[in-house]
Amino acid sequence: MAYNLTYDWLARLPKVDLHLHLDGSVKPETILELALDQGIDLPVYDKDGLIPHMRVSEECGSLIEYLSKFDFTTRFLQSGEALERVAYEVAQQSAEHNCKYVEVRFAPQLHRENGLTVEETIHYVVEGMKRGQRDFGVKAGVIAICMRNHSCESNLEVIRAAAKYVGKGVVAVDLAGDEASYPPEWFREVFAESGKLGIPVTIHAGEAAGAMNVYEAVTNLGAVRIGHGVRLKENSDILEMVKNRRIPLEMCPISNIQTKAVSGWEAYPIREYLDQGLLVTINTDNPSVSGTNITNEYRVLSDRFGFTELELVKLVMNGVDAAFMEESDKMSLRQEMEAEIHSLGMNLLN
Numbered sequence: 001m002a003y004n005l006t007y008d009w010l011a012r013l014p015k016v017d018l019h020l021h022l023d024g025s026v027k028p029e030t031i032l033e034l035a036l037d038q039g040i041d042l043p044v045y046d047k048d049g050l051i052p053h054m055r056v057s058e059e060c061g062s063l064i065e066y067l068s069k070f071d072f073t074t075r076f077l078q079s080g081e082a083l084e085r086v087a088y089e090v091a092q093q094s095a096e097h098n099c100k101y102v103e104v105r106f107a108p109q110l111h112r113e114n115g116l117t118v119e120e121t122i123h124y125v126v127e128g129m130k131r132g133q134r135d136f137g138v139k140a141g142v143i144a145i146c147m148r149n150h151s152c153e154s155n156l157e158v159i160r161a162a163a164k165y166v167g168k169g170v171v172a173v174d175l176a177g178d179e180a181s182y183p184p185e186w187f188r189e190v191f192a193e194s195g196k197l198g199i200p201v202t203i204h205a206g207e208a209a210g211a212m213n214v215y216e217a218v219t220n221l222g223a224v225r226i227g228h229g230v231r232l233k234e235n236s237d238i239l240e241m242v243k244n245r246r247i248p249l250e251m252c253p254i255s256n257i258q259t260k261a262v263s264g265w266e267a268y269p270i271r272e273y274l275d276q277g278l279l280v281t282i283n284t285d286n287p288s289v290s291g292t293n294i295t296n297e298y299r300v301l302s303d304r305f306g307f308t309e310l311e312l313v314k315l316v317m318n319g320v321d322a323a324f325m326e327e328s329d330k331m332s333l334r335q336e337m338e339a340e341i342h343s344l345g346m347n348l349l350n
């Protein structure tokens, strides 16, 4: 039976978001202003009219179709100023949902059309995030993404630039894009470099292809977290390995349904993953592409799966445990969150 917790309670619950793409989080209002500043023509000039250009439709049939939405937005994110601004606004939007910690990921090579270097793109995103942290009190880390459709050289450049920002805003590297066409084993050379440089790795895997990609990501690319991992259920041995190694899954419910990682909610394995002892975390992926926010993700889980307050708090705290954060910072975040959960009238933490 669904508990149907009120949206207000879920909005006030302190949360974290470990899987959020910068270019999937831009507000239509911001696109209007960026287009004006940058002298770029728009198909329409009202924010509601922009939504269909930025958001997937109800009929989205695949990850490839989902990814086609990103071209529209990245055109406006080709300057340091724009990158700084949208990173700042991610912190603002996080604060609106009482999200205390956010890991913002972006692919530096997608923001170089006007001549920025890879390092400059990282610099501006880190700056925006720090300004957001100061103004809204939302802690944040940046994840630099390698793209599956880019060359190894281009991705190695991302890894090497990211390494210079570790400890100064960057917390990890990732691999994203069209998983079905570009298997993870093609990127061993790229992630051998992140291993050498000591940067933590998370990999999008088990979203648009099977559990073998999760195996490859963990055993050969050095992933210590997995983006989505929805299709892990297709192989019980690999599922067991992920469980034993305590590799957190960054699940993004609304996005996972839209990209058809599974056929529908009835096949979404979140309840069984939790019951099997996997470290599941809840995240948004792309608020503006998916038409969601972090409160909404928890609302859907409460409505569809009848998760109780205690279970939702457990999911939130899994996110804190899985954060790419110094242990001492994690301890203070955990304490801050537990205090707020108690003040919400819950005495549920053991």
Ligand SMILES: O=c1[nH]cnc2c1ncn2[C@@H]1O[C@H](CO)[C@@H](O)[C@H]1O
Pocket: 021, 022, 023, 024, 063, 067, 070, 105, 106, 107, 110, 145, 176, 177, 178, 179, 204, 207, 255, 285, 286
């Ligand atoms: O769920 C996803 N799976 C794989 N790739 C994604 C997903 N969401 C976004 N991107 C890709 O990551 C790029 C950088 O942020 C986006 O431009 C998009 O191509």
Ligand SMILES: [Zn+2]
Pocket: 019, 021, 176, 204, 227, 285
């Ligand atoms: Zn993603």
